[in-house]
Amino acid sequence: MIALYSSPGACSLASHIALREAGAEFELHRVDFAAAQQRTPEYLAMNPKGRVPLLVTEKGPLTETPAILAWIAQSFPQAGLAPTDPWAFAQMQSFNAYLCATLHVNHAHGRRAARWADQESSHADMVAKVPQTVGESFRHIEEEVFKGPFVMGDGHSVADAYLYTVSRWMETDKLDIARFPRVHEHRTRMQARPAVQAALEAEGLKPL
Numbered sequence: 581m582i583a584l585y586s587s588p589g590a591c592s593l594a595s596h597i598a599l600r601e602a603g604a605e606f607e608l609h610r611v612d613f614a615a616a617q618q619r620t621p622e623y624l625a626m627n628p629k630g631r632v633p634l635l636v637t638e639k640g641p642l643t644e645t646p647a648i649l650a651w652i653a654q655s656f657p658q659a660g661l662a663p664t665d666p667w668a669f670a671q672m673q674s675f676n677a678y679l680c681a682t683l684h685v686n687h688a689h690g691r692r693a694a695r696w697a698d699q700e701s702s703h704a705d706m707v708a709k710v711p712q713t714v715g716e717s718f719r720h721i722e723e724e725v726f727k728g729p730f731v732m733g734d735g736h737s738v739a740d741a742y743l744y745t746v747s748r749w750m751e752t753d754k755l756d757i758a759r760f761p762r763v764h765e766h767r768t769r770m771q772a773r774p775a776v777q778a779a780l781e782a783e784g785l786k787p788l
Contacts (some may be wrong), residue, residue, distance in 0.1 A: 582606035585627070585634040587613050588783040589748070591684060592633035595648045596783065598742035600775035602656035608782060624784045646676040649738035672732055672739050675725060678717075679742050686713035687749055718750070722760045727768065728764045744770040748788055 583600060584606055586592035590613075599606050611617050618630045626641055627634040635642045635651070642648055650673065653662035663669045669714050689696070690710035693703035721743070725731075731739040746765045752756050757764045770776050771787040780787060 582638075583609060583636040585609045585611050585623070585632055585633045585636070586783065587611045587618070589654055589786055590632050590643050591742075592746055593748075593779060593783065593785070594645055594738075594742040594745040595633040595635060595652070596779045597744065597776055598649050598652045598661065598738045600778050601661055601736075601738075601741065601773075602652050602659040603734060604652065610783075644680070645742060646673060646680050649742060650658055653738045660735070663732060663735070663737070668732065672737055673688060673733055673768060676742055677740050678720075678725075679746055681748055683714065683717040685720075685724075686710065687746070689713070690753060714750070714753045715755055715759070718747075718755065718760050718763060722762050726762050726766070728766075730766070740766070740770060741776075744776065751788070 582599070582604060584592070584595055586596050586608060587610065596608065610632075611623065617623060618627075618632065623629055623634075626636065627643055629643060631643070633645060633648055634641070635648045637651070642651055649709070653659070662672060687710065689706040693706045696706065697703060726743075727733040730736050731743055743763070744767055745755070747763055750760075750763075757767070767788065771780075777787075779785075
């Protein structure tokens with residue numbers, strides 16, 4: 581049985597949505613960050629990174645959202661959650677990698693500044709910069725990458741679960757989503773999908 585370890589509202593929501601879109605049978609385990617469950621010996625034995633998502637499969641544990649999303653798409657090909665053409669698949673992976681390595685890191689500077697600096701004044705500078713850096717990331721997506729009506733065009737993919745997840749952070753990053761009408765429309769469209777609604781309910785989250 582597949583098991584997903586997820587924390588409500590974290591990037592792990594993307595993997596949760598993708599599993600439901602794929603029609604996979606899986607167990608959902610909540611990781612309570614407030615109680616530091618991600619730092620317990622039991623969790624670290626499975627995922628030494630001490631983060632989510634963690635997907636436990638019959639072949640072993642898998643971490644990092646782009647890798648998990650690719651595994652889900654390729655393990656459940658009947659769901660059509662990724663392009664079959666190698667070039668199109670690479671483009672999808674490029675998009676997911678950008679969310680992981682750039683947009684998410686920009687967002688994290690507002691929540692986890694201590695990862696990068698010890699001085700409180702440096703923390704304040706990083707927090708203040710978040711609306712600009714995250715805004716620039718969403719501008720890149722809005723104007724240069726997003727094909728519409730889904731990330732890759734007409735076909736829905738695991739990249740849509742990922743974009744939806746990070747777009748839920750925009751308001752907490754002090755961004756007006758109205759500045760990004762295509763991303764806003766995408767978020768609204770995604771929230772109408774049964775898989776998204778089921779994932780939100782299971783994690784105790786509400787549509788935005």
